[in-house]
Amino acid sequence: MTLENKFGLTNSADLAREEEFVSKKRAVELFENSVLDSLPAGKFSTLQAIHKYLFEDIYDFAGELRTVNIAKGNFRFAPLLYLQAALESIDKMPQASFDEIIEKYVEMNIAHPFREGNGRSTRIWLDHILKNEIGKVIDWSKVDKEDYLLAMERSPIKDVEIKVLLKCALTDETDSREIYMKGIDHSYYYEGYTTFKTEEL
Template sequence: MVLENKLGITENLVLAREEERLSKKKAIKLFTDKLLKNKEVGKFSTLAFIHQYLFEEIYDYAGKVRNVNIAKGDFRFAPVMFLDSSLKHIDEMPQGTFEEIVEKYVEMNITHPFREGNGRATRLWLDHILKNQIQKVIDWNKIDKEDYLLAMQRSPIRDIEIKHVLRVALISEINDREIYMKGLDESYYYEGYIVYNSKDLY
């Protein structure tokens, strides 16, 4: 199934390539023009702005909370009926330390508020929090992609693993564009969402 898109693309591979190209182009502008400078740190409103900016040329629902339930593999993300309360809870979570920031990041990943593009937008959101709260960023070049994906899959049950994976990659070069852009590498996310109905939960 190919996601409905503004580009009229009907092949998944073509859509993935164009999506990556356009979103990375917008991410560079997000960085160079400092468009997040006055955005609230750690708030969903900022994540929604990031998502809309990255994907507005591709999807009508860019920046909008999803209205379908989605799963990846055996894991089901937060049901639509709980999205508003989950996002309000995440907004209120503390973010003064590295541990608290990662816990907030994990919760946002579990919530998965958008139909597509959650990983990329949320990593830029994480970057924004880390820069403003502890003056650090993640050097994604130092992270093994498989270790990261496995740790994120297990993080809803045990977040100590993802904390370790990210902690060893913390650096102080918060204004390095190459490091910033590495977080958008397609290798750090995997597609394959399954859309399901609410009744399937019960």
């Protein structure tokens, strides 16, 4: 099933290519216009702003909470019934250390608040927190795709693996556009445009 989009595309491969191009272009603008500098680190409102900025030219639902329950494989993300409460709890989570920040990142991944583009938006959100709190960001080109996916899949039960993986990729090049864009470049590769199982309300 191809998501309804502003381009009127009905082929998922065509939509994936267009989405990658447009979201990367918007990600560059997000960085160059210093949009994140004025947003609070670690808040869902900031993640919403990031998602809207990246996808508003593609989807009407950019920046809006999903209206379907979604699952990937055998894992169900936060049910709609509890999504708002989960996001409020995540907002209150501490973020003073690397471990606390990754724990917050894991919880936001479990929430998966948007219909599409959660990974890309949340990785920018994560780097924004890391930069503000500990003066570091992640060089995503140093994070192996398969290791990352497996670690994230296991993170709701045990987050040690994802902590070790991401800690090894930390860099202090927080103002480097090249480092920032590596996260965006890898997003398409990571997410693979997997079709989530959905349950329309």
